[in-house]
Amino acid sequence: MSAQGVAKNQPAKLAAFEGLYQTTSNAPLVIAGWVDKKNERTVGLTMPYLLSFLAHNDFHAPVTGLDAFKPADRPPVTASFVFFHGMVGIGFALIGVALLGVWCLYRGNLNRRRWLLWLLVFSVLGPQLANQLGWFAAEVGRQPWLVYGVMRTPAGLSAVVKANVVLSSLILFTVIYFLLFSVFVFLLNDKIQHGPDDADLTPAGKLALPEHKTH
């Protein structure tokens, strides 16, 4: 669905996400790889036909490549490709970790696999990271347009607000967000260390619903 929207509304973005230089029928989906900018091709592990299917619901449909756009109208390919594949990669890795965790829980040996528990602790960062990468991919992939096909990014700059002012606000908010993130981690750790209140627990150790309260 999402891929079809991008293919229809912002084809150059889709081509950059996939590092697709030539317009291709039966286009493959790149699982992992790199963009060879000099030779205008993308090398890596691919799944044949899948991109055509995702973009047009048809395994053989042609998918527009970057060759359909003047060099001045193309987004930065390497950055778009890396950000997009980073996001997708993290997403699938998280699904894998979750399935592994459920499997171990089902087998009853989750608590003995310390490496998996630690992995689960750090996988908390995964969605946040994927989120940011996805945002980067979406915004870099739309370049050089601010409004796709209508207004270029330089045309959107404020005539009054100069770069040094923007920089100072950027520094201000970076500091604020860093502070807030530190406080967030501190309080989150505090809450985890504290654990659930006794009043929230039933003897079975499950979270109690109000009407089931036993004490």
Added chain:
Amino acid sequence: MPPDLNSIWFILVGVLFTGYAMLDGFDLGIGALHLFTRTDRERRVMLNAIGPVWDGNEVWLVTGGGALFAAFPNVYATAFSGFYLALMLLLASLIFRAVAIEFRSKRPELWWRRMWDISFAGGSILSSLLIGTALGNLAWGVPIDAQGEFAGTFLGLLTPYPLLVGITTLALFMMHGAIYGVMKTEDKLHDQLRVWAMRCIIFFVICAVTLSMSTLLYVPHMAARVRAHPWLFTVALANMLAIANIPREFHHGRDGRAFVSSCAAIVTLMALFALNLYPNMIYSLPNPENSLTIYNAASSPKTLGIMLIIACIGIPVVVAYTVSIYWIFRGKVKMDRMSY
């Protein structure tokens, strides 16, 4: 003659910002009064009085900004570029007061709570001052060039008249917040807040009288419409009657009605402001011909028309959820384990 689309959108944007002043006004006011409370329990009661509603109130600012962006993009661009640093400061102070509400009672240490108390009060006071000062600049007029761009500086915005509007706004919000607090609290704190409310009313009336005098003397264009149409003076009269009604309602122990009076005072003030500004949105000084109006700064009639349909669907929804939230959390504050 029915009002044209541009005028309807001027009114709608005005309604959204008035809604913001009426709703977030009291929780900014509670914040400005925060450091006057003495005990930790009192502070927590005050925080929980606004706890369920403050973030919904701030949505009105976001919606107002969104409506301004969509209906009058040139006004949005010029105001947000021209007031860039001021709005960044506003954003920062709104962030600090917001997280202070959430974080304050999460740790028992004195330094921790004091830090967030100061952050909450400071953020609230600075936000009120900045909002008022911005409004004051719109009333006074800001330098706009022939391209419709802001042609002044940040320090140029901090002149006496706008700052007076800023202080008046702070006084208004403190009064409004104190009355809201009276309505939501009991016993000792309730009585204390009533005393504060009376003091805030005096503070506000002094500011309002000074502001009215200086507007008549130095900003004659902000009284032009009322001068031309004397029946509009009833709005100014209604404003003073609403303020005068607050002590009367207190005397009869009708705190809810006192709060309604305070809301009416805010609505009439905003109405006076809008009546005299119309049809300008950003008045240009010293070159009034460069002013951004509801006609030269608006979106296309098609955009305005489509958005009006969306607004007609959206506004009943917003009113419905706002009313239900206030209904659910009506009455005095009761503290429990889940409180702030």
